[in-house]
Amino acid sequence: MFDVPGWGGHRAGQHVDVRLTAPDGYQAQRSYSIASPPEDGMRVALTVERLDDGEVSSFLVDDVRTGDEIELRGPIGGYFTWDVRDGGPLMLIGGGSGVVPLMAMVRHRAAAAAPVPARLLYSVRAIDDVIYHAELDRIAAADPTFMPTLTLTRAQPPGWTGLHRRVDADMLEQAVWPAADAPRVFVCGPTPFVESVADILVQLGHAPQHIKTERFGPTGG
Template sequence: MGGLTVPGAWLRARLTTRTAETATARTLVFSVPDWPGHLAGQHVDVRLTADDGYQAVRSYSLSAPAGEGVAISVQPVPDGEVSPYLAQELPVGADVQLRGPLGGWFVWRPESPDPVLLVAGGSGVAPLMAMLRARERSGAATPFRLVYSLREPGQRWFRDDLDRYAGRDGGADVHYVYTRVSPDGVVRPAGRLAAADLSAPGWLPQDRPLCFVCGPTGFVEHAANLLVGLGHDAGRIRTERFG
């Protein structure tokens, strides 16, 4: 099975670029000469080593598909040990260690013909973005819809690519759910993800979409329950939860 590699050794990974997604979140792209490739949706272990030999490891979803570098997108957690260092301090040109790719379940393969419904809560958009980008890269015409729940417009990640996908020729349906503050001109009142947000022609239960839900635990529980309640087959809903 493609992508189901045994994640053996720790690989040297050099930070090549760090770009801002929001005021605080950053996407880090690493150059990893020995990277075996990955499937959209997989994650990676990142290992940091202090001068005294202390090591810390955290898992991050890959936010870009194979062929576009090894990219992770990091929301720094207040008082976190690893995420503020990655988002703010690790110098471009410096090395960390990576192990992966990991996870063979929450993945999208370009040869899959089924419509895809992506449901993101906050930073849970990262692995779903890898799927959108893998779709574009493969040239697949698979119908994709992203439902992206976020607090307010300033929290939106991957703006350029998402605006392009949502544009006339982008070919993907992008629907925002602002839970606290909606931007000007958006009709939907700010509020929690609802069944209506998940119901769109082309991605209804009878269309048998493959559903990927990623975000904080409470969000994923809520979104997956809504999908089951709408009549989606539980076996076609894949979830990944943070925190």
């Protein structure tokens, strides 16, 4: 969470560049999705997944303390974005930490109390990998027009009755509004996840221009 004096606002789905500078002038930059909604004003939240060989992510997760100053640039990216005025229905499909920009949309929608029907299909390996679990449950409990669905692809806790496989055509046919309803679809996750989901959606008849994608590649960052 950063206090960003002069932050000019952002759209849900946008990202920032984080730039770190070492004492010898060496710099490392990476892009991170904004997790907070525009309604949070000049307070900007990032959710960073720590990658073992990630020189920026490991610093942000392990070393940053309250009160540190970090150089941010943004907001960046204007395509993978959603505003309540864009309407719906809103279909969000996330794999792993790909849920982060989708969460900004969920939070924006909740903060604006927008009556746009929305669904989130969220694929993770195991229950402990679910980010924002309690918050998603809380938003869903308060709002019958928001429906999150989890699928746990590798390990399920005892008594788990939900989905427990990778996202496939049957799952998407169940989870996604039919193409005739022209849902606005946002897909974010690792490249193979996004490629697979987007291909299936096109096969199910969704117009490619209604499917917006963002890929989190294993880029070492």
